[in-house]
Amino acid sequence: MNGSFKMKTAILHYSVPPVIGGVESVITAHANQFINNGLPLKIIAGRGETGALPKGVEFVRIPEMDTLHPGISAATTILNNGNIPENFDILTTRLVEKLRLELANIDNLIVHNVLTKHFNLPLTSAIFQLMDEGVIKHMLAWCHDLTWTSPNSRSKVFPSYPWNLLKTVQKNTIYIAISKKRQDEIIETFGLSRTAVPIIHNGVDSNTLLALSDEGSALINRLNLWSADLMLYMPVRVTEAKNIEFAMRVTASLLELKMNPKLVISGPPDPHDNTNMKYFNSLLSLRRDLKLENNVHFIYEAGPDPKIGYMISQQVVSELYRIADAMFMPSHREGFGMPILEAGLLGLPIISTEVPAVQDLQLTEALIFSKDITPSDLARKIFSWLNEKPEHRLRVEVRQNFTWKSLFDRKILPLLTEDSTL
16 A cells, blocks of 8 residues: 555444444454554444544544434334334435535445444435445445344335335445355345455454463564464573474474474573573574574564563463464473473463473373474474364464454455545
8 A cells, every 4th residue: 555645444333332232342343453553543423432442543423323313213113114204314414414524535434234234224325325426435334234134124124215225236335244144145135246245254352362461462463473374382491401403393394394383482592601692593593594584483582672682571471372382392301391281271282202291290182202203203293183183273263364453454454445536
């Protein structure tokens, strides 16, 4: 997109937070992504509060957009019985006039449910008029539900105007389904082709779900860990006993299996120990030789300022545990092996040599390997072992494709336009 111009987007719905609802939560998630990407966003609704929305969002309240507005509620009761209220055009005109001012300089309008549900037909009619006038230039119609295909509300719509607006295709509009089922219903209702109706599922808020701090989230994003097919975590300091070079060669072998692996080493080297720093530098050289710069990450060099050694708190160490796919411990020797216990408490798969913790706990579910195994053989074992776990496959699928950030970057942004001539 043109860096000198920031497209302007508005989101429109009957209500937004603090009103509680599924659509309201989706709007909040979308709003967060706009703000995180530095994109201006206006939210227009009949009910809601600025303080309940992400900081930086402009909120505009138009009372007649609220389904519970007395005039709208009374009109809807009449419409649900197949009659058009005498003041329908007056309500529509009032909404047209108010919305025209708010949408005049908007490049993209994202409308949630208003084009497919019967809850405020004067608002639906107003949007159609503004589209015909050219005030609305480009619209995404987010179809969470459709009245025409709902067994609970199908009896409340009729073949003529204004009910037929809910099955009339608008120009310059992309109808978005939240599932394959909704896509089928949109195709049935509007007569659109399947290719014309993209599916954009709801997502998960990974930061909230995994209890990530701002520092942890920023670190994970810097290292692009969400994209990994497999994240192996070594919560250890950089010492020769940890056999990190072997872990790196395993990572290289996983890469050869057409995976996108990530190996993360959380602990630092000792900057005051020349022998230890020499070992650390040899690992950096090995990483270059194996072409693993995008796959092997030492947290020590992954801070906001790469020139300054970075050490993380136990809290962030724990956060990395929560996003990892397996705890990897290929140590030559250990007094015990505390990460085995930490991974066990978190239910994280364990891949380890037979350190004392493995022996003392008599682990049988972990992937325990001998010290003489080759990196390529272990890589194949890891690949097979984890892929036999359906929960691992689902975890990777969700991480890569169903976080709100991933959905916004891959599916929502490409549908927006900054071309105000559309």
